[in-house]
Amino acid sequence: xxxxxxxxxxxxxNLVTSDLLAPGDIGLSETAWLxxxxxxxxxVELAHPAPLNSLSAVRxxxxxxxxxxxxxxxIISDVSLGKFSDIHLSAFLTASAAHSQDxxxxxxxxxxxxxxxxxxxxxxxxxxxxxxxGGLPGNRTTPIVVAICVAAGLTxxxxxxxxxxSPAGTADTMETLAPVELSLAAMRRVVESVGGxxxxxxxxxxxxxxxxxxxxxxxxxxxxxxxxxxxxxxxKVAAGSSHLxxxxxxxxxxxxxxxxxxxxxxxxxxxxSNELGLNLRVIQTDGSQPVGRGIGPALEARDVLAVLTGSxxxxxxxxxxxxxxxxxxxxxxxxxxxxxxxxxxADIIASGLAxxxxxxxxxxxxxxxxxxxxxxxxxxxxxxxxxxxxIDNRRLAKAAKLAGAPASKAAGIDLHVSLGSVVEANAxxxxxxxxxxxxxxxxxEYIQNEAAIISVEEAP
Amino acid sequence: xxxxxxxxxxxxxNLVTSDLLAPGDIGLSETAWLxxxxxxxxxVELAHPAPLNSLSAVRxxxxxxxxxxxxxxxIISDVSLGKFSDIHLSAFLTASAAHSQDxxxxxxxxxxxxxxxxxxxxxxxxxxxxxxxGGLPGNRTTPIVVAICVAAGLTxxxxxxxxxxSPAGTADTMETLAPVELSLAAMRRVVESVGGxxxxxxxxxxxxxxxxxxxxxxxxxxxxxxxxxxxxxxxKVAAGSSHLxxxxxxxxxxxxxxxxxxxxxxxxxxxxSNELGLNLRVIQTDGSQPVGRGIGPALEARDVLAVLTGSxxxxxxxxxxxxxxxxxxxxxxxxxxxxxxxxxxADIIASGLAxxxxxxxxxxxxxxxxxxxxxxxxxxxxxxxxxxxxIDNRRLAKAAKLAGAPASKAAGIDLHVSLGSVVEANAxxxxxxxxxxxxxxxxxEYIQNEAAIISVEEAP
Numbered sequence: 045x046x047x048x049x050x051x052x053x054x055x056x057x058n059l060v061t062s063d064l065l066a067p068g069d070i071g072l073s074e075t076a077w078l079x080x081x082x083x084x085x086x087x088v089e090l091a092h093p094a095p096l097n098s099l100s101a102v103r104x105x106x107x108x109x110x111x112x113x114x115x116x117x118x119i120i121s122d123v124s125l126g127k128f129s130d131i132h133l134s135a136f137l138t139a140s141a142a143h144s145q146d147x148x149x150x151x152x153x154x155x156x157x158x159x160x161x162x163x164x165x166x167x168x169x170x171x172x173x174x175x176x177x178g179g180l181p182g183n184r185t186t187p188i189v190v191a192i193c194v195a196a197g198l199t200x201x202x203x204x205x206x207x208x209x210s211p212a213g214t215a216d217t218m219e220t221l222a223p224v225e226l227s228l229a230a231m232r233r234v235v236e237s238v239g240g241x242x243x244x245x246x247x248x249x250x251x252x253x254x255x256x257x258x259x260x261x262x263x264x265x266x267x268x269x270x271x272x273x274x275x276x277x278x279x280k281v282a283a284g285s286s287h288l289x290x291x292x293x294x295x296x297x298x299x300x301x302x303x304x305x306x307x308x309x310x311x312x313x314x315x316x317s318n319e320l321g322l323n324l325r326v327i328q329t330d331g332s333q334p335v336g337r338g339i340g341p342a343l344e345a346r347d348v349l350a351v352l353t354g355s356x357x358x359x360x361x362x363x364x365x366x367x368x369x370x371x372x373x374x375x376x377x378x379x380x381x382x383x384x385x386x387x388x389x390a391d392i393i394a395s396g397l398a399x400x401x402x403x404x405x406x407x408x409x410x411x412x413x414x415x416x417x418x419x420x421x422x423x424x425x426x427x428x429x430x431x432x433x434x435i436d437n438r439r440l441a442k443a444a445k446l447a448g449a450p451a452s453k454a455a456g457i458d459l460h461v462s463l464g465s466v467v468e469a470n471a472x473x474x475x476x477x478x479x480x481x482x483x484x485x486x487x488x489e490y491i492q493n494e495a496a497i498i499s500v501e502e503a504p
Numbered sequence: 505x506x507x508x509x510x511x512x513x514x515x516x517x518n519l520v521t522s523d524l525l526a527p528g529d530i531g532l533s534e535t536a537w538l539x540x541x542x543x544x545x546x547x548v549e550l551a552h553p554a555p556l557n558s559l560s561a562v563r564x565x566x567x568x569x570x571x572x573x574x575x576x577x578x579i580i581s582d583v584s585l586g587k588f589s590d591i592h593l594s595a596f597l598t599a600s601a602a603h604s605q606d607x608x609x610x611x612x613x614x615x616x617x618x619x620x621x622x623x624x625x626x627x628x629x630x631x632x633x634x635x636x637x638g639g640l641p642g643n644r645t646t647p648i649v650v651a652i653c654v655a656a657g658l659t660x661x662x663x664x665x666x667x668x669x670s671p672a673g674t675a676d677t678m679e680t681l682a683p684v685e686l687s688l689a690a691m692r693r694v695v696e697s698v699g700g701x702x703x704x705x706x707x708x709x710x711x712x713x714x715x716x717x718x719x720x721x722x723x724x725x726x727x728x729x730x731x732x733x734x735x736x737x738x739x740k741v742a743a744g745s746s747h748l749x750x751x752x753x754x755x756x757x758x759x760x761x762x763x764x765x766x767x768x769x770x771x772x773x774x775x776x777s778n779e780l781g782l783n784l785r786v787i788q789t790d791g792s793q794p795v796g797r798g799i800g801p802a803l804e805a806r807d808v809l810a811v812l813t814g815s816x817x818x819x820x821x822x823x824x825x826x827x828x829x830x831x832x833x834x835x836x837x838x839x840x841x842x843x844x845x846x847x848x849x850a851d852i853i854a855s856g857l858a859x860x861x862x863x864x865x866x867x868x869x870x871x872x873x874x875x876x877x878x879x880x881x882x883x884x885x886x887x888x889x890x891x892x893x894x895i896d897n898r899r900l901a902k903a904a905k906l907a908g909a910p911a912s913k914a915a916g917i918d919l920h921v922s923l924g925s926v927v928e929a930n931a932x933x934x935x936x937x938x939x940x941x942x943x944x945x946x947x948x949e950y951i952q953n954e955a956a957i958i959s960v961e962e963a964p
């Protein structure tokens with residue numbers, strides 16, 4: 045449908061045989077009225093949609109061809125115009141995962157994704173940024189790292205995504221502490237006034253197809269290397285970042301399962317970012333167990349606050365990781381000399397400067413919030429006494445998702461132990477949090493039917 | 505949702521806050537009422553759906569694993585229960601196309617598809633069958649072949665599919681001549697009374713997931729070797745066939761583009777059918793140009809009738825192909841001696857016996873119909889005189905689809921030339937048939953924007 049001002053919409057045409065509409069008249073949904081910006085009585089033109097030529101490129105990918113810039117531009121442009129159905133989106137992502145994408149294709153995909161979105165240009169440098177490739181429940185260092193770096197005077201306009209296959213993304217967690225759906229103009233005002241932000245990337249449309257693709261990847265529970273690198277780097281380029289630290293947790297049940305896989309993914313990140321002129325450092329971190337205690341938006345937010353306020357029961361592993369990453373960024377951004385970043389980051393937390401910076405960011409984003417607490421909480425106990433020998437991140441994350449996270453912000457898992465903890469029989473290993481009884485049962489049923497998600501070995 | 509009698513339905517739960525329903529009450533769609541066979545006031549139980557474990561198998565396939573019987577059983581069973589969304593169906597089919605499936609996997613897939621459907625057992629032998637792998641517009645030999653074989657006394661319970669990526673499947677074409685949506689019981693009555701039938705396989709539920717998968721393949725315009733073999737053989741096994749001839753047109757713009765591809769596909773057909781105890785013969789045929797003159801359900805039906813009735817303007821290429829295939833089947837089914845099948849088939853047509861058998865089949869299926877004629881017809885002319893040098897099957901098929909085929913039965917393309925035809929400038933090469941003005945324009949626009957679909961070379 046073409047409306048005045050050449051506005052175009054792809055719609056389903058339903059024929060009406062009653063007298064609801066006069067012959068030649070057309071009715072539109074609220075969404076269509078808004079998108080076309082129409083007045084009542086306006087003239088519109090109808091035609092069949094043009095055949096979707098970018099599907100040939102999708103078929104080439106299915107059969108293993110490396111796609112070039114032109115092919116990826118046509119696919120991403122059609123995706124952004126809403127021309128791809130779920131069937132087509134799923135085929136594109138599945139084919140991309142099935143045939144691993146080389147650096148040239150990932151670079152082309154990244155550029156295609158940047159082209160169709162808005163881009164930010166900051167009239168200062170450096171613009172620092174961080175990203176965690178995920179897969180480690182509770183690894184919510186971002187709000188702490190941003191607070192430290194902003195307190196040190198660096199500029200850090202952080203956009204985060206919502207969960208892809210995990211129980212919480214940084215945007216989901218941060219949303220329990222402050223509004224994260226800011227416009228691009230509002231985001232710019234926040235960064236210019238306080239030096240940094242932590243907002244949802246989808247709302248500022250820096251890489252508008254990213255959330256379209258993520259919805260499909262979540263349904264399939266896949267996240268391929270090429271798609272991951274393009275998704276991350278397209279948002280960083282569009283956000284105007286110049287210096288970037290990648291946190292890459294490595295562990296048998298993390299997203300990146302081995303050193304070999306981490307090196308391969310890190311190398312892809314470096315090849316593509318070099319071509320894009322991004323200064324990037326990849327940090328491989330321990331991915332053997334969750335970070336902090338909470339898994340799920342509100343429970344993770346609680347852990348973040350404990351570290352920032354220096355609470356006596358704060359999770360020291362979360363604090364240590366945040367300090368390490370912030371230290372790298374302080375050095376990369378020339379706020380600290382080589383070797384002095386970690387010490388400086390620790391001082392900024394201990395002095396309360398990071399907590400003050402975080403509050404000012406929340407205030408600037410629309411006001412600080414108190415994370416919700418779940419209506420239903422149910423402890424899961426160990427049957428025997430001994431020492432915690434292993435924790436399955438994937439199944440723990442799955443249980444948190446079945447309990448309702450991330451859609452239900454208060455839902456998730458609260459851990460009471462970590463690797464090596466000594467426990468008595470019948471002591472709680474973790475507590476399931478859920479907002480409804482149904483979701484609680486759903487998670488508990490999964491936990492009971494699985495082999496121990498946290499295994500306890502008898503002490504010798 | 506679980507209803508009395510352990511009937512289960514997966515549904516979306518919408519919460520109502522108005523007084524439309526009393527607390528604890530639930531309303532259902534018409535479809536849900538029917539599926540659960542409920543009475544007003546019945547008690548139902550609600551629970552979250554169990555997590556879809558077969559998705560792990562789909563993910564394994566994405567990453568290139570060969571799936572075993574157990575994995576494919578779980579996928580196909582979940583598909584048949586409606587548990588796969590379009591996203592999941594598309595990922596399964598895309599991954600299967602991206603990593604070519606070996607014979608063991610295709611055999612397992614075929615068996616999984618047979619298991620979840622009904623199967624026919626005929627108390628006689630042989631039960632003969634044919635299948636064309638498609639890709640050649642207008643290649644509508646099936647009704648003629650069935651008529652010949654039935655006239656020769658063989659039993660041929662033919663189930664056909666609707667179009668996957670073509671402008672017409674045999675079921676679409678046959679539907680313009682007689683009802684094709686018969687129940688399994690009705691199909692059995694037809695075959696027992698007249699010796700054969702030509703019905704839509706989807707209606708008799710011999711391979712119920714097949715049409716679910718075909719809907720997705722059509723949207724993606726892909727049809728992989730493994731999926732094709734499993735789709736065909738699962739229906740043949742379920743239909744109780746013992747002897748099968750495969751018509752495989754080979755040509756640069758047919759579905760099978762080269763001798764190498766044809767040999768590979770033929771070998772996969774043979775390996776899998778051997779394991780299934782099916783006696784199968786693959787016939788490679790000329791796929792360089794369309795067969796007959798019509799492309800689209802009604803236009804192809806017209807060509808079929810012309811051959812059966814011995815009309816003077818019948819398409820001789822269609823007749824020759826049908827006789828060749830019928831000849832192979834007459835020999836395979838022991839109705840003719842080796843080398844005598846083709847002659848016998850020709851005699852059966854010439855004598856009018858095939859036409860009589862075809863009429864009795866149509867009558868038994870519910871009564872013969874007259875194919876519709878399109879409201880709009882528009883000739884497409886050659887700009888210069890000369891000789892027809894090439895015909896692009898794919899783009900001709902696409903034009904027929906844009907004109908409305910197969911959903912619009914009368915729509916399609918009527919060819920006036922074939923390879924080698926000598927034409928004068930401004931002579932019509934083909935006529936586009938469409939039921940609506942919009943569809944006609946849509947097809948003509950495509951034809952005008954493409955390089956010549958039928959190329960004419962000036963005589964030297």
